Amino acid sequence: MKIHILQIPDEGLFLEGDEPADLINWPDFTPSGPVRYRVEATYRGGNLLVRGQLRLEGTVPCARCLHPLPVSVEVADFTALVEQPEGECVDLTEQVREDILLALPAYVRCELDASQRCPITGQQWGDLAGERPASIQSDVWSALDKLGKREKEKD
Template identity: 35%
Template sequence: MILPIAGLGPDGVVYEGEDPREALEWPPSPRDVVRPAGPMRWRLETKLFGTELLVQGRAEALFEGTCCRCGGPLSRVYGDEIALSLPVGPEVTEVDLTSDLREAILLALPNNPVCSDSCRPPRTGPDPAEGAVPEAAGPWAALDTLFGGTSHETPAPPNHARKPRTRKTTRRS
């Protein structure tokens, strides 16, 4: 995004548009969980006070890939708000904001992207949280069988044992 300085003043000027996907400078890798699937979009309000340029707005882009939680397809827009204050000399005619916009988008990418905020991992068995396990047996009954009926931990009462998946993983490692 190349911002022309001419015509800017204390009154805000709004720019809205997009740069091609290549502006994100994303090196394709077979290890990518997600990758850009659309242009870099932005909406920016710009003001110039003397030699100080203020830029406020938002940059975002569509990403596609694989959900880190359920393994299904992922297609989501990631981006963030932008607030910049840049010194511009009288000789400056334009400012390249591309790297600032790219950085805002890439920093907004989560380490483990999921397909939606309500995504849940695929169920591998009865879910104690939904009462599928008889309360009398408790969620630790199967583990006790695996470990010969002894347990190195005191199982919490069934009503309070709501994170059995995490603890199962720990015990198997």
């Protein structure tokens, strides 16, 4: 996303457009369209401020069955401040890239049906398989239980 400072009037400039999605190079994310942006640029006192929204559609493999699942990545409060930029054109591509990478979902899974079956592969998943947060929690509780028993044995 390149901003031409000299084109920004005193009241600010609304910018809307697309950037090619190949700037998002992430192994688990496959873009299905361009990066869309709607931002407002202001240039005051020699500083460029760009604020607005970024959107990108794509797919991420399910953490259980690896089937690609559609995800919509949205950066609702994109903000870039460039103090005293050199030249009349500022390239914000790197800031756009970083904010979108941070907004990518870390853990995507298809929704299991009532019998804990994956709707895509039909594979059945028990309560513990693939439910890592739950098993970590139960480990913590069993560790606490053991501690509690030890405390009691001392008494």
